[in-house]
Amino acid sequence: MGVSAAVVAIDAGNSKTDVAVVGPDGSVLSATRGGGFQPPVVGVGAAVDALAETVGRALEEAGVEEAEHVSACLANADLPVEEEELAAAVHARGWGRTTEVRNDTFAILRAGVDEPRGVAVVCGAGINCVGMLPDGRTARFPAIGRLSGDWGGGGGLADEAIWFAARAEDGRGERTELAHALPAHFGLPSMYALIEALHLGRIAPGRRHELAPVLFAVSAEGDRVARSIVYRQAEEVVAMSTVALGRLDLLAGEAPVMLGGSVLAARHPELDDRIAALMSDRAPKAVLRVVTAPPVLGAALLGLDRTGAGPAARERLRAHYA
Numbered sequence: 001m002g003v004s005a006a007v008v009a010i011d012a013g014n015s016k017t018d019v020a021v022v023g024p025d026g027s028v029l030s031a032t033r034g035g036g037f038q039p040p041v042v043g044v045g046a047a048v049d050a051l052a053e054t055v056g057r058a059l060e061e062a063g064v065e066e067a068e069h070v071s072a073c074l075a076n077a078d079l080p081v082e083e084e085e086l087a088a089a090v091h092a093r094g095w096g097r098t099t100e101v102r103n104d105t106f107a108i109l110r111a112g113v114d115e116p117r118g119v120a121v122v123c124g125a126g127i128n129c130v131g132m133l134p135d136g137r138t139a140r141f142p143a144i145g146r147l148s149g150d151w152g153g154g155g156g157l158a159d160e161a162i163w164f165a166a167r168a169e170d171g172r173g174e175r176t177e178l179a180h181a182l183p184a185h186f187g188l189p190s191m192y193a194l195i196e197a198l199h200l201g202r203i204a205p206g207r208r209h210e211l212a213p214v215l216f217a218v219s220a221e222g223d224r225v226a227r228s229i230v231y232r233q234a235e236e237v238v239a240m241s242t243v244a245l246g247r248l249d250l251l252a253g254e255a256p257v258m259l260g261g262s263v264l265a266a267r268h269p270e271l272d273d274r275i276a277a278l279m280s281d282r283a284p285k286a287v288l289r290v291v292t293a294p295p296v297l298g299a300a301l302l303g304l305d306r307t308g309a310g311p312a313a314r315e316r317l318r319a320h321y322a
Helices: 044-062 080-091 105-112 153-170 178-185 191-199 205-220 224-247 269-282 295-307 311-321
Strands: 007-012 016-022 028-035 067-074 096-103 118-123 127-132 138-140 255-260 286-290
Touching: 007 044, 007 295, 016 044, 016 295, 028 044, 044 080, 067 080, 067 105, 067 295, 080 096, 096 105, 096 295, 105 118, 105 127, 105 255, 105 295, 118 224, 127 224, 138 224, 153 178, 153 191, 153 205, 153 224, 178 191, 178 205, 205 224, 205 269, 224 255, 224 269, 224 286, 269 286, 295 311
Parallel strands: 007 067, 067 096, 118 255, 255 286
Antiparallel strands: 007 016, 016 028, 118 127, 127 138
């Protein structure tokens, strides 16, 4: 069977994977969803094996064997060397004649802009930032946590809130309502009880992320410590985005800055207002927008960019996800 699809678009996150097979005219021939993509946990081979099940269903439903191009935006593809390794593993599956792997933050950026130009900051479980230009130049950070200088995201915010709350309860730090609100979220009477429950595994480590919304609620009530954490998150978002804008020579003119991820998509007023105030001072011409389109759209648009599809194909694709 010949090639009858332009792009296999893959958006693979830690918790879920979306795949779309897109025709040369921008029509979506099929769309499937699968589980998370975690090569650091299971290894590259096993992670791509899991990906293959979802991609295989998408190709079968579309009635094609391969596409002209595979555009894969993958979680955990944080370094160029990781992108290269994953690109080789994905290309070996024969899903497309050519293959490009990018970090999944690029999908969020491309989903929110009309052309591949601008910067995106994603603040979900962690934090990341990328930028790109139509000529192919990019700006990015390693974004592998504190090791690479990152701070924040849902996990980081929760850990910081726990740190301040623990010190407030035992007298080492400033008083804060977080010392009562955080354990209360889990039905516990004190920070000591919460620390014990987390340390002994009675509360799963992944549930720490539930404390980020508690932090924002306490901050909204005027708690000084909680607000300082929220403001620091705003500083990190603005620092990453303005550095990326500067690397791409986009500070002087109007440029989109797309905001995505669960923390930023929640539209916490204090965080939003602080980001806007800081950006107006440091990058006054930047245009802030929250991305609401699904990231698989961005992966597909990157694929259509690569295959040279025209504006009508991109508009048809966007209309499908509107």
